[in-house]
Amino acid sequence: MDKQIVNGFSSNELQELFHKAHLAKHRAHCPYSQFRVGAALLTTTGKIYTGCNVENAAYPLSTCAERTAVVKAVSDGEKSFKKIAITSDVEIGFTGPCGSCRQTLAEFGLDMDIYLISPNNEAKMYTLRDLLPIAFTPQDLQKPRASHDIIL
Amino acid sequence: MDKQIVNGFSSNELQELFHKAHLAKHRAHCPYSQFRVGAALLTTTGKIYTGCNVENAAYPLSTCAERTAVVKAVSDGEKSFKKIAITSDVEIGFTGPCGSCRQTLAEFGLDMDIYLISPNNEAKMYTLRDLLPIAFTPQDLQKPRASHDIIL
Amino acid sequence: MDKQIVNGFSSNELQELFHKAHLAKHRAHCPYSQFRVGAALLTTTGKIYTGCNVENAAYPLSTCAERTAVVKAVSDGEKSFKKIAITSDVEIGFTGPCGSCRQTLAEFGLDMDIYLISPNNEAKMYTLRDLLPIAFTPQDLQKPRASHDIIL
Amino acid sequence: MDKQIVNGFSSNELQELFHKAHLAKHRAHCPYSQFRVGAALLTTTGKIYTGCNVENAAYPLSTCAERTAVVKAVSDGEKSFKKIAITSDVEIGFTGPCGSCRQTLAEFGLDMDIYLISPNNEAKMYTLRDLLPIAFTPQDLQKPRASHDIIL
Ligand SMILES: [Zn+2]
Ligand SMILES: [Zn+2]
Ligand SMILES: [Zn+2]
Ligand SMILES: [Zn+2]
Numbered sequence: 001m002d003k004q005i006v007n008g009f010s011s012n013e014l015q016e017l018f019h020k021a022h023l024a025k026h027r028a029h030c031p032y033s034q035f036r037v038g039a040a041l042l043t044t045t046g047k048i049y050t051g052c053n054v055e056n057a058a059y060p061l062s063t064c065a066e067r068t069a070v071v072k073a074v075s076d077g078e079k080s081f082k083k084i085a086i087t088s089d090v091e092i093g094f095t096g097p098c099g100s101c102r103q104t105l106a107e108f109g110l111d112m113d114i115y116l117i118s119p120n121n122e123a124k125m126y127t128l129r130d131l132l133p134i135a136f137t138p139q140d141l142q143k144p145r146a147s148h149d150i151i152l
Numbered sequence: 153m154d155k156q157i158v159n160g161f162s163s164n165e166l167q168e169l170f171h172k173a174h175l176a177k178h179r180a181h182c183p184y185s186q187f188r189v190g191a192a193l194l195t196t197t198g199k200i201y202t203g204c205n206v207e208n209a210a211y212p213l214s215t216c217a218e219r220t221a222v223v224k225a226v227s228d229g230e231k232s233f234k235k236i237a238i239t240s241d242v243e244i245g246f247t248g249p250c251g252s253c254r255q256t257l258a259e260f261g262l263d264m265d266i267y268l269i270s271p272n273n274e275a276k277m278y279t280l281r282d283l284l285p286i287a288f289t290p291q292d293l294q295k296p297r298a299s300h301d302i303i304l
Numbered sequence: 305m306d307k308q309i310v311n312g313f314s315s316n317e318l319q320e321l322f323h324k325a326h327l328a329k330h331r332a333h334c335p336y337s338q339f340r341v342g343a344a345l346l347t348t349t350g351k352i353y354t355g356c357n358v359e360n361a362a363y364p365l366s367t368c369a370e371r372t373a374v375v376k377a378v379s380d381g382e383k384s385f386k387k388i389a390i391t392s393d394v395e396i397g398f399t400g401p402c403g404s405c406r407q408t409l410a411e412f413g414l415d416m417d418i419y420l421i422s423p424n425n426e427a428k429m430y431t432l433r434d435l436l437p438i439a440f441t442p443q444d445l446q447k448p449r450a451s452h453d454i455i456l
Numbered sequence: 457m458d459k460q461i462v463n464g465f466s467s468n469e470l471q472e473l474f475h476k477a478h479l480a481k482h483r484a485h486c487p488y489s490q491f492r493v494g495a496a497l498l499t500t501t502g503k504i505y506t507g508c509n510v511e512n513a514a515y516p517l518s519t520c521a522e523r524t525a526v527v528k529a530v531s532d533g534e535k536s537f538k539k540i541a542i543t544s545d546v547e548i549g550f551t552g553p554c555g556s557c558r559q560t561l562a563e564f565g566l567d568m569d570i571y572l573i574s575p576n577n578e579a580k581m582y583t584l585r586d587l588l589p590i591a592f593t594p595q596d597l598q599k600p601r602a603s604h605d606i607i608l
Contacts, residue, residue: 057290058402089601096590098362103555119602138209144547146575150543185345210554213516241449247440250514255403271450297393298423361594399518442513
């Protein structure tokens with residue numbers, strides 16, 4: 001898997017993306033987990049949509065920062081994503097997105113970069129393709145179906 | 153249950169809310185259900201956040217218009233909601249929000265109005281309290297727990 | 305709304321259902337909420353399927369006791385439900401099912417009874433129709449759609 | 457990533473697991489996607505729990521075959537999983553589990569084998585660790601949190 005430490009790099013685009021992910025984290029509604037997450041999603045048109053986790057007393061109704069960013073983009077007419085930056089309060093190491101968020105992003109293509117950012121702005125870069133191998137995608141629903149299976 | 157046909161009323165606030173719900177519907181990403189939904193959420197601070205449904209090839213990862221609007225508001229720092237307007241393409245009658253959306257809204261209080269709007273802008277008004285009786289709310293997690301149950 | 309205190313009643317069927325709901329609660333995987341829930345679902349064919357909540361470190365992936373019972377029944381070929389009993393550790397009053405569970409049950413018909421049971425086996429009875437008014441059901445997906453809306 | 461074509465192998469344990477996954481698929485409640493999935497989960501205690509997808513008119517309330525199998529096991533007191541076999545009607549190639557199912561399994565440990573099976577009983581083997589790299593796990597919730605972030 002292609003990993004890359006991103007640190008001290010000079011891209012203004014990335015720095016803005018990271019900054020917005022940190023800011024978004026401060027909006028987290030997480031009275032149950034106390035685990036704040038922020039995300040910033042860059043579209044191929046150059047727009048940035050941010051998100052935080054929004055929890056619910058009925059835990060399954062909670063949603064993640066990454067998905068908040070995605071639905072904001074889609075409801076604004078943007079469905080083509082280039083990069084997402086994700087951060088939490090975890091001090092050491094890099095916290096990966098949950099499987100649901102990987103799947104939500106995969107709806108819109110596997111060719112995007114995922115930056116995991118620490119609170120002190122260190123980052124590691126992955127691709128969505130790396131993080132969701134053998135992904136279930138919209139194409140899977142279109143594939144020919146067998147009319148029988150082995151047990152019949 | 154307190155219901156009210158809302159038609160030909162003059163509130164500019166409501167008319168704007170309904171208009172934005174209709175517009176939001178056009179952003180729906182629903183290649184699987186072909187069932188477009190739009191929502192517009194009014195906060196007590198007077199802001200409006202809109203949402204559409206955003207589906208996923210893995211159906212459980214789909215989300216609804218109402219929840220899209222809620223997470224947009226929360227990630228913008230708004231957690232106090234006054235009214236939500238919801239519309240779909242269903243021509244006759246009024247389509248209620250799914251149970252998940254009622255629960256998502258309930259996290260932020262049961263005292264809000266829910267307007268179900270038809271494509272030709274007729275509406276019916278409910279309260280969230282009406283639509284989610286005996287609601288499970290954040291308070292339920294705080295209640296004293298029994299140390300034993302009958303089977304012990 | 306039709307409510308009924310069920311206490312000291314003599315139905316063996318209900319007593320077995322309640323007993324199994326209490327027992328199911330003890331299987332709850334809830335290291336995050338510490339909020340145990342048990343459910344027991346009676347099919348129209350007379351079978352009982354039990355469930356507990358199963359939480360996940362990524363909170364949105366958690367699921368509820370009621371839905372656990374439903375998927376157990378469906379994966380066993382049973383889709384027609386008569387009654388469900390739900391219990392938690394909350395000592396005083398009756399805790400309602402979350403909106404998601406009401407919606408999950410509604411897929412299979414609104415004419416079922418929901419018994420909320422306290423740890424000391426007191427119960428209150430509702431119908432699903434009561435608890436999910438103006439329900440979104442499979443029929444809603446079949447209704448005629450408007451080809452235009454007001455904003456066009 | 458460690459992949460392995462599993463074909464013509466002789467393990468009775470695996471053959472039973474695969475057979476039960478095929479059978480489980482026939483229970484799928486999928487009137488919306490028409491995409492049947494079956495799963496069979498082997499615990500470290502040697503029990504097999506099967507599951508199918510159970511969809512809902514409100515698509516987000518749908519659940520997957522793999523998660524059905526997991527909650528059945530957990531509600532039966534089993535939380536240690538060894539292998540899962542997953543099959544659908546897709547004729548060519550191997551269909552991966554959705555991100556949500558990978559996450560649901562990850563709650564109970566990353567060291568399990570995932571067998572993707574075709575309708576004609578060909579299989580490919582992965583590990584959960586392979587399919588959910590940089591997984592978000594229960595340990596992530598325990599890690600020390602930074603008291604500040606870069607933007608403060
Ligand atoms: Zn997530
Ligand atoms: Zn909904
Ligand atoms: Zn529930
Ligand atoms: Zn899945």
